[in-house]
Amino acid sequence: MREIGGYRLVALLGEGGMGQVHLARSASGRLVALKTVHPRLAADPRFRERFRREVAAARAVDGPYTAGVLAADPEAEPPWLAQAYCAGPSLAEAVSALGPLSAPQLAALGALLAEALTTVHRARLVHRDLKPAHVIVTRDGPKVIDFGIAKGVGEGDALTGSGEIVGSPGFIAPEQLARDAEPGPPADVFALGALLALCVTGRNPFGAGSAPEVLHRTLHEEPDLDGLPGPEWREFLGRCLARDPADRPTAAEVLTWCAARGEPTPWWEEEQxxxxxxxxxxxxxxxxxxxPAPEEPPGGExxxxxxxxxxxxxxxxxxxxxxxxxxxxxxxxxxxxxxxxxAPARTAARPRGRTLWTRELGATQYGGSLLRHGDALYVHDTASLTRLDPATGAVRWQRDARDTGQVVPDGADTVHVVRTALGMAPTLAALDAATGDVRWETRGAVPDGLRPRTSPLPGTAELDGTRAVLATGDGVVCLVTYASYDQWSLRTEGRKPWRAYGYDAATGRGLWYHEGTSGAVTALRYAGGRFAIAASAHGGPDGSGRPDPRSREPLFVLRAADGGQEAAIPGGAARPDAHPGASGTGYFALGQAVGAVELATGTTLWSRGVTDSVSVTPRATGGLVHAGSYAEISALDAATGRTRWLRTDVARLGGDAEEPPLLADGRLYATGPEPGTDQPALGGPKWGVHALDPATGETAWAAPFTGTGELRAAAGGSLVHVFVGTVLTTFHGPDGPV
Known part of the structure; x- marks a missing residue:
């Protein structure tokens, strides 16, 4: 059995940019997490000097809620350190099992973590990367790990030095981003404030999205503290998250404030x-x-x-x-x-799905689509709109669609399409689903008499935005035009209001017109005789025109019968399906949080943090809500939000980050590597399609697909259609039609 520094190595737990982490035993039998430094880093004198200095400081930290450094040898080959081993779930996992913390539970956690930070600061250290993953809930209570020796945002190859940004987006203090000076104890208080807010609301106060977006909000926007238990918590955590470090309380002050409000029975002693x-x-x-694990070179990769x-x-x-x-x-x-x-390891061979047919088509364009509707499969690619027979791949009809935007099947006999010619106002057409022939089409709002002329240039973008979205319901087709709010469109089109037009679905006759507010439309929904329109006048911090996911803009509700505005729901744009007329419970994902909402009232029933930025199925199936991202697929209990199963070797099947996981006919479809290869979804090969049991997450069957490029998918009738680049393939399970 190998030894390092008198510690017997039991198993390799993992490895990363700095080296390896082993489970090890001391001579007395105490378990430790022994970290060895990668040889290429140990060869750098500057790295070894920082390692020596920070280990010396970290060994001075001694408190009941920190996983202290027990021993270390910066001069060894390889350099190593041993920390107390913590057996238990992360804070995020524990809170997910228990549910959002109450005010007394939150205060108990805040007091404990503040005491841990006080111990760290007393040793003249700054944690620099406090977040839920660095708090482990053990039998003796939560413990803070990885203090004093932090890794950079991008998992850099060296310990952090002066001037480098350290931490995780959403928990990094503004002064760390500004690089004005080395971060001090107030940076840890900032991270603590973000962590505590997350444990109640299920979301980070600075939102989700890409790292640049979150960091931009941290520097320039106020934290989102909606959902905290009462105004005193909102005010207190607002102080912890103050942009100026001088305005934040100290860790000792946080300890005093929280200790006065905590509950006597710790929540980590609950059975969950x-x-x-x-x-x-x-x-x-x-x-x-x-x-013990098989022997391997110390610090090797x-x-x-x-x-x-x-x-x-x-x-x-x-x-x-x-x-x-x-x-x-x-x-x-x-x-x-x-x-x-x-669940059992997926090393055994799984049933192989069958390829039913394959067809070469044009590549799907931006905004193009693959749609399964009843017994029709529609492909909108770079040049055409094609209807195929789902079972055989036979072409039923094909028509030119180079100026076509959205495609919306309506019932069994009609397909509505939006036409968006360059520089022109969008128009609407109804196609015969059986032949592809045009049944009726609009000429534009002004020629059709829905809106009076306001410009000498009829039909141009000066009158309407050049983009549009449509929805159907109650015998009405609602077309909403708008302008993009990316930087280029703002220069060429300026800020335009969205405009909603109602047409008779059978004849195309214009029914009504409604002019809205300035902004780009982000969603259009129909339910219960009403159309709900979400729009945002904020193009996002990166200037791309994508709406800010933390937008608090209203949701506008129009009556389908006459286009009259029934309501403007404050802050409702983020949840467009929740409006009067809707019914039941809907499920929404906003960054790294998933929530259940009573649709008719907009009341939040529960909200849970998740491990990644995900999309979710809007309705529950079999008591479960399914969430997916580029890195994982999971199932949440529809009533409580608790995780029922999670897989990290498969990912959401589809190219759009906002598309929900593909669920149809008792199967949840995903993409991932060949079964048995044990590759992670994120960064692993996208070998093919996996058909999962929605209740358990087990792979029922899998099949390889071909093609390279953007991936789109649709399903129905026990078939799944996968469009990769220019290759469309249809699969069925091993017990399907031959």
Whole structure:
């Protein structure tokens, strides 16, 4: 059995840019997380000097809520340090199982973390990267890990030096981004404020999206503190998140404020959390019983893969010690929200799906689509709109569609399309679904008499924005025109109001007109005799024209019968399906949070943080809501939001980040590597399509697809259609038609 510094190595837990992390035992039997530095970093004298200095400071930290540095040798080959090993879930996992924290629970957590930070600051250290992943909930309570020796935002190759930005977007203080000076203790208080807000609202106060977007909001916008338990919490966390570090309380002041409001019984002693802790401890015991890992070069990058028991442990310990890349597992959860045993490893061969037919077509353009509607499959590519037979791939009809934008099937016999010729106001056409022939089309709002002429240039972009979106319902087609709010469009078109037009779906006769506010339309929905229109006059911090996901703009509700405005719901643009006329419960994703909303009233029923920026199925199926991203697929309990299973070896099937996971006919479709290869979804090869059981996440069958480029997908009738680049392939399960 290998030893480093007198510690016997039990297993490799993971590795990253700095080196490797091992589970190890001291001579007395104490478990530690032993970190070895990569040889290429150890060879850098500057790195070794920083490592020496920061290890010395970190060893001075000694508190009940920190995982302290027990021993280290910066001069060894390789350099190493040993920290107390914490067996338990991450704070994010624990809160997900328990649900959003109440005010007393939040105060108890705030007091504990503030005490941990006070200990760190007393040693003249700054954590620099406090976030939920760096708080582990153990049998003895939450503990802060990885203080004093932080990695950069991009997992850099060296410990951070002066002037480098350290931390995770959403938790980085403004002064760290400005690089005015080395971050001090107030930067940790800022991160603590963001963390506490997240534990109640399920979202970061500075939103989600790309790192530049989140950092821009941190520097220039006020935090979103809606949903906190009362005005005193809003005021207090607002102070913690103040842009000026001098305006923030100290960690000691946070401790005093929170301690006066905490509950006597810690929430981490609730059964939902203790069940998670027990399972982490059991997984540790299993790993120890399995014996030491095969020997490998210290600090190396390509050591042998762990065995099956280690794979299971790696999933469990990813939050407790180190995030180990490349681990694929589906994890079911038991009825009380605690994690059950990991699902069987996906190393066995899975049933192979069958290719029904393949066809070469033009590439889907930006805004193009692949739509399954009843017994029709519509492909809108760079040049044409084509209707295919889903079962055979036979072309039913094809027509020129170079100026076509949105395509919306309406019932069994009509397809509505928006035409958006360059520089011209959009028009609308109704096609016969059986032949592709035009049944009726508009000439433009002014020629059709829906709106009086206001310009000597009829039909031009001066009158309407050059973009449009449509929806149908109650025998009415609603066409809403608008201008993009990207920088180029603002220079050429200026700021324009959105304009809504109602047409008789059968004849195309103009019914009504409504002029709205200045802004780009982000969503149009129909329910219960009403059209709901979401628009944003903010082009986003990157100037791309994409709306700000944290926009608090209203949702406008128009009556389908006459176009009259029934309501303007404050802040409703982020949830366009929630409006009068809608019914039931809807599910929404906004960045790294998923929430359930009573659609008729807009009341939030629950909100949960998730591990990635996701999209979700808008309605529940079998008591579950399914969430997907480019890196994972998961199922949440529709009633509580608790995670029921999670897979990181498959990802959402589709090219649009806002498309919900593809669920049809009792199958949840995903994309990922060939079963048995244990590749992660993020960065792994996109070998083919996976058909999952929505209830368990298990792969029912998988099949490879061909083609390179943008990926789009549709499903129906037990078939799944995948369009990659220019190749459209249709699959069915192994027990489907031959």
């Amino acid at each position: 959390v203790t069940a998670l802790i027990r399972r982490h401890e059991e997984a540790t015991d299993e790993l120890i019983e399995a014996g 390509n050591g042998p893969a762990p065995g099956a028991s280690r794979r299971r442990f790696l999933f469990w310990s990813a939050s407790g010690a180190v995030a180990a890349a490349g681990v694929s597992a589906a994890v079911a959860l038991d009825g009380d929200g605690g994690r059950a045993a990991a």
